[in-house]
Amino acid sequence: xxxxxxxxxxxxxxxxxxxxxxxxxxxxxxxxxxxxxxxxxxxxxxxxxxxxxxxxxxxxxxxxxxxxxxxxxxxxxxxxxxxxxxxxxxxxxxxxxxxxxxxxxxxxxxxxxxxxxxxxxxxxxxxxxxxxxxxxxxxxxxxxxxxxxxxxxxxx
Amino acid sequence: xxxxxxxxxxxxxxxxxxxxxxxxxxxxxxxxxxxxxxxxxxxxxxxxxxxxxxxxxxxxxxxxxxxxxxxxxxxxxxxxxxxxxxxxxxxxxxxxxxxxxxxxxxxxxxxxxxxxxxxxxxxxxxxxxxxxxxxxxxxxxxxxxxxxxxxxxxxxxxxxxxxxxxxxxxxxxxxxxxxxxxxxxxxxxxxxxxxxxxxxxxxxxxxxxxxxxxxxxxxxxxxxxxxxxxxxxxxxxxxxxxxxxxxxxxxxxxxxxxxxxxxxxxxxxxxxxxxxx
Numbered sequence: 337x338x339x340x341x342x343x344x345x346x347x348x349x350x351x352x353x354x355x356x357x358x359x360x361x362x363x364x365x366x367x368x369x370x371x372x373x374x375x376x377x378x379x380x381x382x383x384x385x386x387x388x389x390x391x392x393x394x395x396x397x398x399x400x401x402x403x404x405x406x407x408x409x410x411x412x413x414x415x416x417x418x419x420x421x422x423x424x425x426x427x428x429x430x431x432x433x434x435x436x437x438x439x440x441x442x443x444x445x446x447x448x449x450x451x452x453x454x455x456x457x458x459x460x461x462x463x464x465x466x467x468x469x470x471x472x473x474x475x476x477x478x479x480x481x482x483x484x485x486x487x488x489x490x491x492x
Numbered sequence: 493x494x495x496x497x498x499x500x501x502x503x504x505x506x507x508x509x510x511x512x513x514x515x516x517x518x519x520x521x522x523x524x525x526x527x528x529x530x531x532x533x534x535x536x537x538x539x540x541x542x543x544x545x546x547x548x549x550x551x552x553x554x555x556x557x558x559x560x561x562x563x564x565x566x567x568x569x570x571x572x573x574x575x576x577x578x579x580x581x582x583x584x585x586x587x588x589x590x591x592x593x594x595x596x597x598x599x600x601x602x603x604x605x606x607x608x609x610x611x612x613x614x615x616x617x618x619x620x621x622x623x624x625x626x627x628x629x630x631x632x633x634x635x636x637x638x639x640x641x642x643x644x645x646x647x648x649x650x651x652x653x654x655x656x657x658x659x660x661x662x663x664x665x666x667x668x669x670x671x672x673x674x675x676x677x678x679x680x681x682x683x684x685x686x687x688x689x690x691x692x693x694x695x696x697x698x699x700x701x702x703x704x705x706x707x708x709x710x711x712x713x714x715x716x717x718x719x720x721x722x723x724x725x726x727x728x729x730x731x732x733x734x735x736x737x738x739x740x741x742x743x744x745x746x747x748x749x750x751x752x753x754x755x756x757x758x759x760x761x762x763x764x765x766x767x768x769x
Contacts, residue, residue: 358615358620359617388530389529390530390534391617392522392526392530393530393532395621396622398517399512401618403509405618405619407505407509443618453667458688462618
């Protein structure tokens with residue numbers, strides 16, 4: 337129950353931060369912390385579903401961005417943990433760079449698939465900001481994450 | 493996780509994703525689902541936050557006013573602050589009332605009705621590639637896709653996606669926005685395309701022989717069927733005649749700045765009763 341409340345409050349704060357910083361995802365660092373610290377079927381999966389619905393719902397694109405964004409983040413994280421410690425800063429910096437590139441590629445692809453156009457410079461800036469911000473946000477959430485919710489010996 | 497297992501899961505995921513994506517393209521069910529869940533939750537998350545923001549900023553202002561006040565003047569200063577805050581709040585109410593009064597005075601064209609909405613948020617999240625705003629009415633309030641959003645000054649945009657009680661509006665300035673317009677004086681027809689936030693609209697397909705001048709108002713022509721005829725859209729700022737084109741190269745400044753928008757009017761076509769004359 338405490339976990340549900342913690343993640344609900346986290347999502348509320350993240351949505352508000354997204355209001356002040358349009359184009360950025362503040363939920364994804366929380367998803368990564370959940371993947372690092374919790375059992376995936378108990379928390380991470382539900383958090384992922386909520387994040388996909390929130391991002392696709394509030395976004396202007398059709399369904400598809402959120403699922404691809406979080407799906408590929410999950411895949412990159414799973415691949416990365418084969419080579420790095422799952423909580424290493426190096427992996428988080430790499431994941432940030434990957435997310436920056438992914439934001440541009442996904443926006444470009446999905447916009448073109450829908451036969452629309454977009455502002456290039458906006459998306460480039462958002463990608464750079466997402467890449468730079470992700471490791472910082474991950475660090476903050478990682479430090480704030482309650483000890484009693486950690487199940488790390490089973491997931492690391 | 494073993495590499496082979498990871499590859500199988502990734503391939504299966506890709507297959508499911510493509511299946512869902514193409515199914516949604518045909519049916520739109522997942523778009524509707526995310527609108528009534530994700531968009532709705534976003535609306536709920538924003539509304540209490542607005543209240544907290546207002547209260548917090550009031551508290552902060554009060555605290556800031558009181559810092560450094562001498563003890564003997566404290567009561568008087570507090571009183572003064574209270575009156576000053578009350579005055580600010582009353583002024584804000586008066587301005588808001590004037591704005592709402594202007595909205596109430598707006599007379600929709602024949603065959604259309606209007607309904608007031610409040611702007612809840614600007615574009616949000618990584619999937620918000622389009623220039624949009626969120627307004628506080630949705631399907632439950634009778635909002636449908638493509639309904640025009642206007643103010644007394646002019647057109648803001650049209651509904652892109654309606655959630656249960658929150659809707660997303662595509663702004664005029666978005667690069668995917670196109671509005672059929674005509675010059676108010678010279679009646680030359682064209683199409684006003686958005687070029688991104690803060691940028692002027694590009695008006696294309698206006699006859700090269702038209703005697704358009706900067707300062708002329710562009711209004712909706714009603715040709716596309718989304719906007720009623722005659723709503724103000726933008727003011728022409730530049731007219732360029734090229735020998736290489738059959739059309740004028742025109743730029744126009746939108747009349748409404750969406751960044752400063754707090755309330756607006758949604759326009760709804762009046763549905764005539766079936767079988768009526």
